[in-house]
Amino acid sequence: MAHIVILGAGVGGMTMAYEMRESARAEDKVTVISNFSYFQFTPSNPWVAVNWRKRDDITIEAGPYLKKKNIDFIPVGAARVHPEKNQIELTDGRTLDYDYLVIATGPKLAFDEIPGLGPAAHTQSICHVDHAIAAGKAWDDFVKKPGPIVVGAVQGASCFGPAYEFAMIMDTDLRRRKLRNQVPMTFVTSEPYIGHLGLGGVGDSKGMLESAMRQRHIKWICNAKVTKVEEGKMFVAEHNDKGEVIKEHELPFAYSMMLPAFKGIDAVFGIEGLTNPRGFIAIDAHQRNPKYPNVFAVGVCVAIPPVEATPVPTGTPKTGYMIESMVTASAHNIRALIDGREPDEKATWNAICLADFGDSGAAFVALPQIPPRNVNWFKEGKWVHLAKVAFEKYFMRKMKAGTTEPLYEKYVLKLMGVHKLK
Numbered sequence: 001m002a003h004i005v006i007l008g009a010g011v012g013g014m015t016m017a018y019e020m021r022e023s024a025r026a027e028d029k030v031t032v033i034s035n036f037s038y039f040q041f042t043p044s045n046p047w048v049a050v051n052w053r054k055r056d057d058i059t060i061e062a063g064p065y066l067k068k069k070n071i072d073f074i075p076v077g078a079a080r081v082h083p084e085k086n087q088i089e090l091t092d093g094r095t096l097d098y099d100y101l102v103i104a105t106g107p108k109l110a111f112d113e114i115p116g117l118g119p120a121a122h123t124q125s126i127c128h129v130d131h132a133i134a135a136g137k138a139w140d141d142f143v144k145k146p147g148p149i150v151v152g153a154v155q156g157a158s159c160f161g162p163a164y165e166f167a168m169i170m171d172t173d174l175r176r177r178k179l180r181n182q183v184p185m186t187f188v189t190s191e192p193y194i195g196h197l198g199l200g201g202v203g204d205s206k207g208m209l210e211s212a213m214r215q216r217h218i219k220w221i222c223n224a225k226v227t228k229v230e231e232g233k234m235f236v237a238e239h240n241d242k243g244e245v246i247k248e249h250e251l252p253f254a255y256s257m258m259l260p261a262f263k264g265i266d267a268v269f270g271i272e273g274l275t276n277p278r279g280f281i282a283i284d285a286h287q288r289n290p291k292y293p294n295v296f297a298v299g300v301c302v303a304i305p306p307v308e309a310t311p312v313p314t315g316t317p318k319t320g321y322m323i324e325s326m327v328t329a330s331a332h333n334i335r336a337l338i339d340g341r342e343p344d345e346k347a348t349w350n351a352i353c354l355a356d357f358g359d360s361g362a363a364f365v366a367l368p369q370i371p372p373r374n375v376n377w378f379k380e381g382k383w384v385h386l387a388k389v390a391f392e393k394y395f396m397r398k399m400k401a402g403t404t405e406p407l408y409e410k411y412v413l414k415l416m417g418v419h420k421l422k
Contacts, residue, residue: 001027001028002024002025002028002029002099002100002338003028003029003031003097003099003100004029004098004099004101004102005031005033005088005096005098005100005101005102006020006032006033006101006104007078007081007088007102007103007104007267008032008033008103008104008106008299008301009034009039009073010040010042010104010105010106010299011041011042012104012298012300012326013032013034013102014039014062014066014399015324015327015404016298017030017032017066017069018071018402018403018404019327019328019331019404020102020330020331020334021069021070021071022331023331023332023334025338029072030070030071031071031072031073031096031098032066032071032073032074033074033076033096034074035075035077035078036075037063037075038059038062039059039060039061039062039065040058040059040129041058041059041392041395042127042128042129043162043320043354043388044058044392045058045126045127045128045129045162046126046132046162046165046356047169047356048126048129049124049126049132049135049136049139049166050170052169055129055133058129058392058396059129060399062075065399065402066402069402074090074096076090076092077090077091078090078091078265079091081101081267081274083274083289083292083295086098086101086294088101098294099294100295100334100338101294101295101296102296102330102334103297104297104298104299104327105267105301106265106299106300107262107300107301108263108265109125109262110156110262110263113260113261116229116230116231117226117229117258117260118260119131121229122229122230122231122256123229123234123256124255124257125257125259125260126162126166127162127259127260135257138255139173139255143173143174143177143179145254146179146182147182147252147253147254147255148183148184148186148252148253149170149183149184149186149255150185150186150188150234150251150253150256150258151163151166151167151187151188151257151258152224152258153188153191153258153259154188154190154225154259155225155312155313155314156190156262156314156315157260157262157314157315158261158316159259159300159315159317160189160191160259160317161317161319161353161355163187163258164187164209165355165357166257167185167187167218168356168357168358169356169358170185171185171358172357173358180217184219185216185217185219186218186251187213187218187220187221188220188234188236189220189224190223190224190225190310190313190314191222191223191310191314192222192223192312192314194206194209194210194213194220195207195208195210196310197317198306198307198314199307199369199370200307200308200371202351202364202365203364203376203379204378205364205378208362208380212357212380221249222238223238223239223240223241223310223312224237224239224312225239225312226258229258232252232253232254233250233251233253234250234253234256234258235248235249235250235251236250236251241311242311243312261315262278262300263279263280264278264279264281265279265301268301273289273291274289274291274292274295275303276303278303280302280304281295281297282303283302286329286333286344286345287302287326287329287330287333288333288343293337294337296330296334298330299318299323299326300323302318302326304316304318307370316369317351319352319369320353321350322347322348324406325348325349326349328345328406329345332345333345348367349368350365350366351364351366351367351368351369352366354384354387354391355384355388356384356385356388357380357384358385359382359385360381360382360384361380361381361384361385361388362378362379363378363380364377364378365378
């Protein structure tokens with residue numbers, strides 16, 4: 001019997017558990033460990049933050065659904081991974097042995113790298129459902145007394161799509177309330193230009209997103225580094241293409257949401273050979289750690305170099321489609337090792353995204369994610385908003401059913417009308 005442990009119960013962890021259970025032998029044991037008892041559909045957090053969704057709409061208790069698939073669940077966080085011993089030390093003092101480990105934790109949110117950043121200080125977050133709920137409460141207060149908004153992503157951030165989404169969603173909500181004329185909005189981003197997205201742009205993402213923001217009267221500052229945040233005030237250094245500071249901004253705000261940079265979680269941070277200096281898991285072409293070949297990783301916790309050098313640091317995003325591909329490759333490769341074979345499956349690392357704008361949206365397909373690409377496609381329209389609403393319901397339904405079908409490939413690509421592109 002082999003014991004496969006999956007660390008994390010998010011989009012990567014839950015799908016990994018279902019695929020691993022199907023790929024493993026009947027006698028093999030699959031266990032999921034998570035510091036939260038529930039699964040959350042993170043892409044819906046921007047809607048939660050303006051109270052278009054409630055917590056129960058985008059979360060399910062993970063244990064009962066995993067149990068239906070004969071998957072053990074331990075709702076206790078990991079204190080430390082000990083890959084040299086094939087063990088995980090839990091925060092309640094227990095130690096769990098494994099034969100194979102899949103790290104699918106997502107990131108640690110590095111709010112502490114900028115003074116005054118984050119929900120514990122002066123800005124909101126949509127990175128976790130708890131943060132989004134707090135942001136929604138702050139939004140209720142804000143619309144009673146509207147003022148300037150500052151929104152965007154700080155230096156080192158790698159997930160830019162939700163920042164654009166939230167800016168547009170706030171704009172839509174304010175227009176519906178007939179308050180938009182009272183709210184100056186500034187988008188602050190470490191990207192070298194609007195629509196870079198950490199990907200060097202996709203199709204005409206620069207022109208289309210700039211146009212969308214102009215239509216919505218959203219100003220922007222690119223090549224921006226947030227130096228500190230005080231109550232109601234953000235300090236931003238704008239850089240040129242050489243990385244030199246060309247202007248200092250002092251931006252007042254009554255409401256702000258800034259996406260932070262990501263790091264690896266404390267349980268793995270600093271383990272030589274397992275992680276890079278930021279704490280992300282080093283992997284080979286088969287999702288396997290080079291030093292500890294029985295350790296795999298999927299999702300945001302994986303170390304991927306930036307697509308290109310930028311004047312202000314930006315990371316590379318990991319979209320749902322890429323994560324899904326990592327999961328499938330990992331499940332097949334672990335089964336190969338169990339059977340005494342060498343891993344041979346590789347993730348495709350393609351990028352697909354549906355970004356909701358509240359009443360319209362933008363979608364892109366980058367095949368592969370890192371240029372040059374075979375497919376470089378970016379479109380905008382109301383159909384994207386409708387597609388994301390439909391996909392949210394579809395994904396939550398499939399999580400409850402324990403499906404292993406490739407959700408993004410079969411659903412999102414089909415919605416985009418490019419499902420035959422490979």
